[in-house]
Amino acid sequence: MAGKNKDMTMMEHLEELRRVLLISIMATFIMAIICWVISDQVLRILLEPISSTGNDVVYIGIVEALMTKIKVSFFLGFLTALPVILWQFWKFILPALRKVEKIYFTIFVVISYIFFISGVLLGFYAVFRVAVKFLLHFGGNELIPMLTIGNYISFTIMFLLPFGIIFELPLGVYFLAKLDLLSHKYLVKKRKLAICFSVVTGAVLIPSPDILTPLMMAAPIYLLYEFSVGIVRFVEWGKRRRAGKQREREMAGYKTTVREN
Template sequence: MDGKTMPLAGHLGELRRVVIVSTIALIACAIITFFAFGDQLLAFLTRPLKELDVPVIATRVGEAFITKIKVSLLAGFILAFPVMVWQVLGFILPALTRGERRLLLVLFPLSVTLFATGVAFAYFTVFPLTVRFLLVLVTEGLQPMITVRDYLSFVLAFFIPFGLVFQLPLAAFVLTRMGLVTPRWLVKKRKYALLVNFILAAVLTPGSDVISQLMMALPMVLLYEAGVVVSYLVYRFYRSKVGNKACMLEVST
Protein backbone atom coordinates (compact mmCIF):
# COMPACT_ATOMS: atom_id res chain seq x y z
CA MET A 1 0.00 0.00 0.00
CA ASP A 2 1.42 3.40 -0.98
CA GLY A 3 1.83 6.34 1.40
CA LYS A 4 -1.02 8.32 -0.13
CA THR A 5 -3.80 5.89 0.75
CA MET A 6 -4.90 4.62 4.12
CA PRO A 7 -7.89 2.47 5.04
CA LEU A 8 -10.64 3.84 7.27
CA ALA A 9 -9.36 1.78 10.19
CA GLY A 10 -5.98 3.46 9.84
CA HIS A 11 -7.54 6.94 9.93
CA LEU A 12 -9.60 6.01 12.98
CA GLY A 13 -6.51 4.66 14.68
CA GLU A 14 -4.62 7.90 14.00
CA LEU A 15 -7.58 9.95 15.26
CA ARG A 16 -7.73 7.82 18.40
CA ARG A 17 -4.04 8.44 19.01
CA VAL A 18 -4.54 12.20 18.57
CA VAL A 19 -7.38 12.22 21.12
CA ILE A 20 -5.45 10.11 23.64
CA VAL A 21 -2.25 12.16 23.44
CA SER A 22 -4.18 15.44 23.64
CA THR A 23 -6.18 14.24 26.65
CA ILE A 24 -3.06 13.07 28.47
CA ALA A 25 -1.39 16.44 27.80
CA LEU A 26 -4.45 18.31 29.08
CA ILE A 27 -4.71 16.27 32.29
CA ALA A 28 -0.98 16.47 32.97
CA CYS A 29 -0.88 20.25 32.49
CA ALA A 30 -4.00 20.71 34.63
CA ILE A 31 -2.52 18.66 37.49
CA ILE A 32 0.75 20.59 37.33
CA THR A 33 -1.16 23.88 37.34
CA PHE A 34 -3.34 22.83 40.28
CA PHE A 35 -0.44 21.92 42.57
CA ALA A 36 2.24 24.32 41.30
CA PHE A 37 0.52 27.68 40.85
CA GLY A 38 -3.25 27.23 41.18
CA ASP A 39 -3.49 29.68 44.09
CA GLN A 40 -1.36 32.26 42.27
CA LEU A 41 -3.57 31.96 39.20
CA LEU A 42 -6.71 32.54 41.26
CA ALA A 43 -5.07 35.56 42.87
CA PHE A 44 -4.17 36.90 39.43
CA LEU A 45 -7.74 36.54 38.17
CA THR A 46 -9.27 38.16 41.25
CA ARG A 47 -6.77 41.03 41.40
CA PRO A 48 -9.20 43.57 39.86
CA LEU A 49 -11.61 42.92 42.74
CA LYS A 50 -8.92 43.13 45.40
CA GLU A 51 -7.76 46.48 44.04
CA LEU A 52 -11.31 47.74 44.68
CA ASP A 53 -11.47 46.12 48.16
CA VAL A 54 -14.32 43.88 47.02
CA PRO A 55 -14.25 40.54 48.89
CA VAL A 56 -14.47 37.25 47.01
CA ILE A 57 -16.40 34.67 49.02
CA ALA A 58 -17.48 31.03 48.78
CA THR A 59 -21.04 30.22 49.85
CA ARG A 60 -20.98 26.46 49.36
CA VAL A 61 -18.88 23.66 50.79
CA GLY A 62 -16.10 22.87 48.35
CA GLU A 63 -16.91 25.82 46.08
CA ALA A 64 -13.39 27.25 46.30
CA PHE A 65 -11.89 23.81 45.62
CA ILE A 66 -14.11 23.19 42.58
CA THR A 67 -13.31 26.66 41.25
CA LYS A 68 -9.60 25.98 41.61
CA ILE A 69 -10.06 22.77 39.62
CA LYS A 70 -11.91 24.66 36.87
CA VAL A 71 -9.20 27.31 36.70
CA SER A 72 -6.52 24.61 36.58
CA LEU A 73 -8.34 22.83 33.75
CA LEU A 74 -8.57 26.08 31.82
CA ALA A 75 -4.89 26.83 32.35
CA GLY A 76 -4.05 23.22 31.52
CA PHE A 77 -5.93 23.54 28.26
CA ILE A 78 -3.97 26.68 27.38
CA LEU A 79 -0.64 25.04 28.25
CA ALA A 80 -1.49 21.82 26.40
CA PHE A 81 -2.88 23.68 23.41
CA PRO A 82 0.38 23.57 21.39
CA VAL A 83 0.55 19.79 21.88
CA MET A 84 -3.08 19.42 20.79
CA VAL A 85 -2.50 21.57 17.73
CA TRP A 86 0.63 19.64 16.82
CA GLN A 87 -1.33 16.39 16.99
CA VAL A 88 -4.21 17.75 14.91
CA LEU A 89 -1.85 19.22 12.32
CA GLY A 90 -0.04 15.91 12.06
CA PHE A 91 -3.41 14.31 11.33
CA ILE A 92 -4.71 16.73 8.67
CA LEU A 93 -1.58 18.12 6.97
CA PRO A 94 -0.93 15.04 4.80
CA ALA A 95 -4.32 15.61 3.14
CA LEU A 96 -3.56 19.25 2.22
CA THR A 97 -1.69 20.74 -0.69
CA ARG A 98 1.65 22.44 -0.18
CA GLY A 99 0.09 25.91 -0.46
CA GLU A 100 -2.67 25.03 2.01
CA ARG A 101 -0.12 23.68 4.49
CA ARG A 102 1.98 26.82 4.24
CA LEU A 103 -1.06 29.08 4.69
CA LEU A 104 -2.33 27.05 7.66
CA LEU A 105 1.05 27.07 9.39
CA VAL A 106 1.11 30.87 9.10
CA LEU A 107 -2.51 31.61 9.97
CA PHE A 108 -2.80 29.39 13.01
CA PRO A 109 -0.08 30.98 15.18
CA LEU A 110 -1.34 34.38 14.04
CA SER A 111 -4.85 33.44 15.17
CA VAL A 112 -3.58 32.28 18.57
CA THR A 113 -1.60 35.52 18.95
CA LEU A 114 -4.65 37.63 18.12
CA PHE A 115 -6.78 35.66 20.59
CA ALA A 116 -4.22 36.12 23.36
CA THR A 117 -3.95 39.82 22.50
CA GLY A 118 -7.72 40.19 22.80
CA VAL A 119 -7.79 38.47 26.19
CA ALA A 120 -4.86 40.56 27.45
CA PHE A 121 -6.49 43.75 26.17
CA ALA A 122 -9.69 42.86 28.01
CA TYR A 123 -7.91 41.99 31.26
CA PHE A 124 -5.64 45.03 31.48
CA THR A 125 -7.93 47.74 30.07
CA VAL A 126 -11.63 47.02 29.58
CA PHE A 127 -12.26 44.59 32.45
CA PRO A 128 -10.96 46.80 35.30
CA LEU A 129 -13.02 49.75 34.04
CA THR A 130 -16.13 47.60 33.73
CA VAL A 131 -15.68 46.09 37.19
CA ARG A 132 -15.11 49.51 38.72
CA PHE A 133 -18.27 50.84 37.10
CA LEU A 134 -20.45 47.87 38.05
CA LEU A 135 -19.21 47.38 41.61
CA VAL A 136 -18.22 50.87 42.78
CA LEU A 137 -20.05 53.58 40.89
CA VAL A 138 -23.38 51.82 40.39
CA THR A 139 -23.51 50.17 43.82
CA GLU A 140 -22.47 53.22 45.83
CA GLY A 141 -23.58 52.81 49.44
CA LEU A 142 -23.76 49.02 49.14
CA GLN A 143 -21.12 46.41 49.93
CA PRO A 144 -20.86 43.97 47.01
CA MET A 145 -19.90 40.39 47.89
CA ILE A 146 -19.01 38.25 44.89
CA THR A 147 -18.85 34.47 45.02
CA VAL A 148 -15.78 32.95 43.42
CA ARG A 149 -17.96 30.74 41.21
CA ASP A 150 -19.99 33.64 39.81
CA TYR A 151 -16.86 35.71 39.32
CA LEU A 152 -15.13 32.96 37.33
CA SER A 153 -18.19 32.58 35.10
CA PHE A 154 -18.23 36.34 34.56
CA VAL A 155 -14.51 36.38 33.72
CA LEU A 156 -14.80 33.60 31.15
CA ALA A 157 -17.90 35.15 29.57
CA PHE A 158 -16.04 38.46 29.36
CA PHE A 159 -12.61 37.39 28.10
CA ILE A 160 -13.45 34.73 25.50
CA PRO A 161 -15.60 37.05 23.32
CA PHE A 162 -12.76 39.58 23.26
CA GLY A 163 -10.37 36.91 22.04
CA LEU A 164 -12.82 35.95 19.30
CA VAL A 165 -13.48 39.56 18.29
CA PHE A 166 -9.76 40.11 17.71
CA GLN A 167 -9.97 37.54 14.91
CA LEU A 168 -11.77 40.07 12.66
CA PRO A 169 -8.65 41.25 10.76
CA LEU A 170 -7.64 37.63 10.19
CA ALA A 171 -11.14 36.80 8.97
CA ALA A 172 -10.94 39.72 6.55
CA PHE A 173 -7.61 38.37 5.27
CA VAL A 174 -8.97 34.85 4.70
CA LEU A 175 -12.24 35.96 3.09
CA THR A 176 -10.45 38.40 0.78
CA ARG A 177 -7.83 35.79 -0.10
CA MET A 178 -10.63 33.35 -1.01
CA GLY A 179 -12.32 35.99 -3.15
CA LEU A 180 -15.50 36.06 -1.05
CA VAL A 181 -15.24 39.75 -0.12
CA THR A 182 -13.50 42.87 -1.40
CA PRO A 183 -12.44 46.02 0.47
CA ARG A 184 -15.04 48.00 -1.46
CA TRP A 185 -17.75 45.59 -0.29
CA LEU A 186 -16.59 45.92 3.33
CA VAL A 187 -16.69 49.71 3.10
CA LYS A 188 -20.12 49.61 1.50
CA LYS A 189 -21.47 47.40 4.32
CA ARG A 190 -19.84 49.45 7.09
CA LYS A 191 -23.10 50.84 8.49
CA TYR A 192 -24.61 47.36 8.71
CA ALA A 193 -21.44 46.07 10.34
CA LEU A 194 -21.70 48.86 12.90
CA LEU A 195 -25.23 47.77 13.78
CA VAL A 196 -24.18 44.11 14.00
CA ASN A 197 -21.23 45.05 16.22
CA PHE A 198 -23.47 46.69 18.80
CA ILE A 199 -25.97 43.81 18.67
CA LEU A 200 -23.16 41.29 19.21
CA ALA A 201 -21.74 43.39 22.04
CA ALA A 202 -25.15 43.35 23.74
CA VAL A 203 -25.38 39.57 23.34
CA LEU A 204 -21.80 38.62 24.22
CA THR A 205 -21.20 40.82 27.26
CA PRO A 206 -22.19 39.07 30.51
CA GLY A 207 -23.55 42.26 32.05
CA SER A 208 -26.70 44.03 30.87
CA ASP A 209 -25.27 47.53 31.42
CA VAL A 210 -24.57 49.89 28.55
CA ILE A 211 -21.00 50.64 29.67
CA SER A 212 -19.70 47.07 29.33
CA GLN A 213 -21.48 46.75 25.98
CA LEU A 214 -19.81 49.93 24.73
CA MET A 215 -16.46 48.66 26.03
CA MET A 216 -16.80 45.69 23.69
CA ALA A 217 -18.50 47.45 20.78
CA LEU A 218 -15.84 50.14 20.35
CA PRO A 219 -12.92 47.70 19.88
CA MET A 220 -15.11 45.74 17.46
CA VAL A 221 -15.62 48.87 15.37
CA LEU A 222 -11.88 49.59 15.33
CA LEU A 223 -11.09 45.98 14.46
CA TYR A 224 -13.58 46.08 11.60
CA GLU A 225 -11.78 49.12 10.22
CA ALA A 226 -8.49 47.24 10.64
CA GLY A 227 -10.07 44.39 8.69
CA VAL A 228 -10.92 46.82 5.88
CA VAL A 229 -7.28 47.91 5.72
CA VAL A 230 -6.07 44.29 5.71
CA SER A 231 -8.57 43.43 2.98
CA TYR A 232 -7.34 46.35 0.87
CA LEU A 233 -3.70 45.29 1.23
CA VAL A 234 -4.46 41.66 0.41
CA TYR A 235 -6.68 42.59 -2.53
CA ARG A 236 -4.07 44.96 -3.93
CA PHE A 237 -1.25 42.44 -3.50
CA TYR A 238 -3.00 39.54 -5.23
CA ARG A 239 -4.47 41.79 -7.91
CA SER A 240 -1.00 43.06 -8.81
CA LYS A 241 0.29 39.48 -8.72
CA VAL A 242 -2.39 38.36 -11.18
CA GLY A 243 -1.67 41.42 -13.33
CA ASN A 244 2.04 40.58 -13.48
CA LYS A 245 1.25 37.02 -14.53
CA ALA A 246 -1.05 38.31 -17.26
CA CYS A 247 1.71 40.59 -18.55
CA MET A 248 4.17 37.69 -18.61
CA LEU A 249 1.71 35.60 -20.62
CA GLU A 250 1.26 38.42 -23.14
CA VAL A 251 5.04 38.78 -23.59
CA SER A 252 5.53 35.04 -24.04
CA THR A 253 2.86 34.89 -26.71
Protein backbone atom coordinates in the same frame (compact mmCIF):
# COMPACT_ATOMS: atom_id res chain seq x y z
CA MET B 1 -3.42 10.34 1.08
CA ALA B 2 -5.66 12.95 -0.52
CA GLY B 3 -7.60 10.28 -2.40
CA LYS B 4 -7.93 8.23 0.75
CA ASN B 5 -9.38 11.22 2.59
CA LYS B 6 -11.92 11.88 -0.14
CA ASP B 7 -13.06 8.24 -0.04
CA MET B 8 -13.56 8.23 3.75
CA THR B 9 -17.01 7.14 4.85
CA MET B 10 -19.19 9.11 7.26
CA MET B 11 -18.29 6.70 10.07
CA GLU B 12 -14.58 7.17 9.36
CA HIS B 13 -15.02 10.96 9.49
CA LEU B 14 -16.85 10.64 12.81
CA GLU B 15 -14.11 8.37 14.13
CA GLU B 16 -11.49 10.93 13.09
CA LEU B 17 -13.50 13.70 14.78
CA ARG B 18 -13.72 11.57 17.94
CA ARG B 19 -9.94 11.18 17.88
CA VAL B 20 -9.48 14.95 17.50
CA LEU B 21 -11.83 15.66 20.42
CA LEU B 22 -10.14 13.02 22.59
CA ILE B 23 -6.65 14.42 21.95
CA SER B 24 -7.88 17.98 22.61
CA ILE B 25 -9.54 16.98 25.90
CA MET B 26 -6.48 15.00 27.02
CA ALA B 27 -4.15 17.89 26.16
CA THR B 28 -6.34 20.31 28.14
CA PHE B 29 -6.54 17.92 31.11
CA ILE B 30 -2.76 17.34 31.21
CA MET B 31 -1.99 21.05 30.94
CA ALA B 32 -4.62 21.81 33.62
CA ILE B 33 -2.79 19.49 36.03
CA ILE B 34 0.51 21.24 35.25
CA CYS B 35 -1.09 24.71 35.55
CA TRP B 36 -2.44 23.86 39.01
CA VAL B 37 0.99 24.90 40.30
CA ILE B 38 0.49 28.51 39.16
CA SER B 39 -3.27 28.73 39.74
CA ASP B 40 -2.85 30.79 42.94
CA GLN B 41 -0.67 33.39 41.20
CA VAL B 42 -3.08 33.65 38.26
CA LEU B 43 -6.02 33.88 40.65
CA ARG B 44 -4.38 36.89 42.31
CA ILE B 45 -4.01 38.56 38.91
CA LEU B 46 -7.66 37.87 38.04
CA LEU B 47 -8.75 39.28 41.40
CA GLU B 48 -6.70 42.47 40.96
CA PRO B 49 -9.65 44.53 39.58
CA ILE B 50 -11.51 43.72 42.82
CA SER B 51 -8.65 43.98 45.33
CA SER B 52 -7.37 47.27 43.85
CA THR B 53 -10.66 48.92 44.80
CA GLY B 54 -10.39 47.72 48.41
CA ASN B 55 -13.13 45.12 48.09
CA ASP B 56 -12.94 41.48 49.17
CA VAL B 57 -14.14 38.29 47.54
CA VAL B 58 -15.73 35.55 49.64
CA TYR B 59 -16.76 31.95 49.18
CA ILE B 60 -19.99 30.64 50.66
CA GLY B 61 -19.63 26.91 49.98
CA ILE B 62 -17.21 24.44 51.55
CA VAL B 63 -15.83 23.31 48.19
CA GLU B 64 -16.25 26.64 46.34
CA ALA B 65 -12.61 27.70 46.82
CA LEU B 66 -11.34 24.30 45.64
CA MET B 67 -13.68 24.24 42.63
CA THR B 68 -12.60 27.77 41.72
CA LYS B 69 -8.93 26.74 41.67
CA ILE B 70 -9.84 23.76 39.50
CA LYS B 71 -11.79 26.08 37.18
CA VAL B 72 -8.81 28.44 36.88
CA SER B 73 -6.48 25.48 36.25
CA PHE B 74 -8.67 24.19 33.42
CA PHE B 75 -8.94 27.69 31.95
CA LEU B 76 -5.14 27.92 31.92
CA GLY B 77 -4.93 24.33 30.67
CA PHE B 78 -7.16 25.20 27.73
CA LEU B 79 -5.10 28.29 26.87
CA THR B 80 -1.77 26.43 27.04
CA ALA B 81 -3.13 23.39 25.15
CA LEU B 82 -4.69 25.58 22.47
CA PRO B 83 -1.87 25.07 19.91
CA VAL B 84 -2.52 21.32 20.05
CA ILE B 85 -6.29 21.86 19.83
CA LEU B 86 -5.96 24.25 16.87
CA TRP B 87 -3.56 21.88 15.11
CA GLN B 88 -5.92 18.92 15.53
CA PHE B 89 -9.04 20.73 14.39
CA TRP B 90 -7.45 22.48 11.42
CA LYS B 91 -5.82 19.20 10.36
CA PHE B 92 -9.26 17.61 10.49
CA ILE B 93 -10.74 20.40 8.34
CA LEU B 94 -7.77 20.55 5.93
CA PRO B 95 -6.49 16.95 5.61
CA ALA B 96 -3.73 15.51 3.42
CA LEU B 97 -1.38 18.49 3.39
CA ARG B 98 1.81 18.43 1.35
CA LYS B 99 5.19 19.26 2.92
CA VAL B 100 5.18 22.93 1.83
CA GLU B 101 1.55 23.29 2.90
CA LYS B 102 2.40 21.90 6.34
CA ILE B 103 4.94 24.70 6.83
CA TYR B 104 2.32 27.35 6.03
CA PHE B 105 -0.19 25.41 8.11
CA THR B 106 2.15 25.47 11.12
CA ILE B 107 2.65 29.23 10.72
CA PHE B 108 -1.13 29.63 10.50
CA VAL B 109 -1.66 27.67 13.75
CA VAL B 110 0.98 29.78 15.53
CA ILE B 111 -0.61 33.02 14.30
CA SER B 112 -4.07 31.73 15.33
CA TYR B 113 -2.73 31.05 18.82
CA ILE B 114 -1.04 34.45 19.08
CA PHE B 115 -4.28 36.17 17.99
CA PHE B 116 -6.35 34.20 20.51
CA ILE B 117 -4.03 34.91 23.45
CA SER B 118 -3.77 38.56 22.39
CA GLY B 119 -7.56 38.78 22.44
CA VAL B 120 -7.75 37.29 25.95
CA LEU B 121 -5.00 39.58 27.28
CA LEU B 122 -6.49 42.68 25.66
CA GLY B 123 -9.91 41.71 26.96
CA PHE B 124 -8.57 41.49 30.51
CA TYR B 125 -6.21 44.47 30.69
CA ALA B 126 -8.03 46.92 28.42
CA VAL B 127 -11.70 46.10 28.93
CA PHE B 128 -12.44 43.75 31.83
CA ARG B 129 -10.57 45.68 34.52
CA VAL B 130 -12.20 48.95 33.52
CA ALA B 131 -15.65 47.34 33.35
CA VAL B 132 -15.32 45.71 36.80
CA LYS B 133 -14.11 48.90 38.48
CA PHE B 134 -16.88 50.92 36.87
CA LEU B 135 -19.56 48.43 37.89
CA LEU B 136 -18.27 48.35 41.48
CA HIS B 137 -18.37 52.15 41.74
CA PHE B 138 -21.82 52.11 40.17
CA GLY B 139 -23.22 50.90 43.48
CA GLY B 140 -22.10 54.07 45.24
CA ASN B 141 -21.28 54.29 48.96
CA GLU B 142 -24.66 52.96 50.05
CA LEU B 143 -24.22 49.44 48.64
CA ILE B 144 -21.55 46.99 49.77
CA PRO B 145 -20.50 44.41 47.13
CA MET B 146 -20.54 40.80 48.41
CA LEU B 147 -18.85 38.94 45.57
CA THR B 148 -18.39 35.17 45.65
CA ILE B 149 -15.22 33.78 44.12
CA GLY B 150 -17.08 31.15 42.08
CA ASN B 151 -19.40 33.62 40.36
CA TYR B 152 -16.61 36.13 39.80
CA ILE B 153 -14.25 33.63 38.13
CA SER B 154 -17.07 32.20 35.99
CA PHE B 155 -17.95 35.73 34.86
CA THR B 156 -14.27 36.47 34.16
CA ILE B 157 -13.77 33.37 32.00
CA MET B 158 -17.03 33.93 30.10
CA PHE B 159 -15.95 37.53 29.52
CA LEU B 160 -12.43 36.74 28.26
CA LEU B 161 -12.94 33.69 26.03
CA PRO B 162 -15.11 35.53 23.45
CA PHE B 163 -12.30 38.08 23.02
CA GLY B 164 -9.96 35.26 21.99
CA ILE B 165 -12.51 33.82 19.56
CA ILE B 166 -13.33 37.20 18.02
CA PHE B 167 -9.63 37.92 17.48
CA GLU B 168 -9.62 35.05 14.96
CA LEU B 169 -11.80 37.21 12.66
CA PRO B 170 -8.88 38.77 10.71
CA LEU B 171 -7.53 35.31 9.82
CA GLY B 172 -10.89 34.18 8.48
CA VAL B 173 -11.26 37.39 6.49
CA TYR B 174 -7.74 36.98 5.07
CA PHE B 175 -8.52 33.52 3.68
CA LEU B 176 -11.87 34.64 2.25
CA ALA B 177 -10.12 37.54 0.52
CA LYS B 178 -7.43 35.21 -0.86
CA LEU B 179 -10.20 33.02 -2.31
CA ASP B 180 -11.89 36.09 -3.88
CA LEU B 181 -14.97 35.51 -1.72
CA LEU B 182 -14.73 38.89 0.01
CA SER B 183 -13.89 42.43 -1.10
CA HIS B 184 -13.12 45.56 0.90
CA LYS B 185 -15.91 47.41 -0.94
CA TYR B 186 -18.43 44.90 0.40
CA LEU B 187 -17.10 45.29 3.95
CA VAL B 188 -17.17 49.09 3.71
CA LYS B 189 -20.77 48.95 2.45
CA LYS B 190 -21.75 46.77 5.44
CA ARG B 191 -20.25 49.03 8.13
CA LYS B 192 -23.61 49.98 9.68
CA LEU B 193 -24.55 46.31 9.84
CA ALA B 194 -21.18 45.57 11.45
CA ILE B 195 -21.87 48.14 14.19
CA CYS B 196 -25.25 46.54 14.94
CA PHE B 197 -23.70 43.07 14.86
CA SER B 198 -20.94 44.16 17.25
CA VAL B 199 -23.44 45.52 19.79
CA VAL B 200 -25.73 42.47 19.55
CA THR B 201 -22.77 40.07 19.79
CA GLY B 202 -21.46 41.92 22.83
CA ALA B 203 -24.87 41.67 24.50
CA VAL B 204 -25.22 37.95 23.68
CA LEU B 205 -21.70 36.94 24.70
CA ILE B 206 -21.68 39.00 27.90
CA PRO B 207 -25.28 39.17 29.14
CA SER B 208 -25.42 41.97 31.69
CA PRO B 209 -28.15 44.24 33.10
CA ASP B 210 -26.01 47.34 32.47
CA ILE B 211 -25.40 48.81 29.02
CA LEU B 212 -21.68 49.53 29.49
CA THR B 213 -20.40 45.93 29.61
CA PRO B 214 -21.88 44.86 26.23
CA LEU B 215 -20.68 48.14 24.68
CA MET B 216 -17.15 47.57 25.99
CA MET B 217 -17.31 44.15 24.38
CA ALA B 218 -18.71 45.61 21.15
CA ALA B 219 -15.95 48.22 20.71
CA PRO B 220 -13.07 45.74 20.12
CA ILE B 221 -15.31 43.66 17.82
CA TYR B 222 -15.93 46.66 15.57
CA LEU B 223 -12.26 47.71 15.67
CA LEU B 224 -11.37 44.20 14.51
CA TYR B 225 -13.87 44.64 11.69
CA GLU B 226 -12.08 47.80 10.56
CA PHE B 227 -8.74 46.01 10.89
CA SER B 228 -10.16 43.23 8.70
CA VAL B 229 -11.14 45.83 6.08
CA GLY B 230 -7.49 46.91 6.03
CA ILE B 231 -6.36 43.29 5.62
CA VAL B 232 -8.67 42.80 2.63
CA ARG B 233 -7.35 46.03 1.07
CA PHE B 234 -3.79 44.72 1.49
CA VAL B 235 -4.67 41.35 -0.09
CA GLU B 236 -6.35 43.08 -3.05
CA TRP B 237 -3.35 45.40 -3.48
CA GLY B 238 -1.05 42.37 -3.57
CA LYS B 239 -3.22 40.69 -6.20
CA ARG B 240 -3.25 43.83 -8.38
CA ARG B 241 0.52 44.14 -8.04
CA ARG B 242 1.09 40.52 -9.07
CA ALA B 243 -1.38 40.87 -11.95
CA GLY B 244 0.45 44.00 -13.16
CA LYS B 245 3.81 42.23 -13.11
CA GLN B 246 2.29 39.28 -14.96
CA ARG B 247 0.97 41.62 -17.68
CA GLU B 248 4.39 43.27 -17.97
CA ARG B 249 6.04 39.87 -18.43
CA GLU B 250 3.46 38.89 -21.04
CA MET B 251 3.96 42.18 -22.93
CA ALA B 252 7.74 41.75 -22.80
CA GLY B 253 7.38 38.22 -24.15
CA TYR B 254 5.01 39.40 -26.87
CA LYS B 255 7.41 42.18 -27.99
CA THR B 256 10.30 39.71 -28.09
CA THR B 257 8.26 37.34 -30.26
CA VAL B 258 7.30 40.18 -32.65
CA ARG B 259 10.96 41.23 -33.07
CA GLU B 260 12.04 37.66 -33.79
CA ASN B 261 9.35 37.35 -36.46
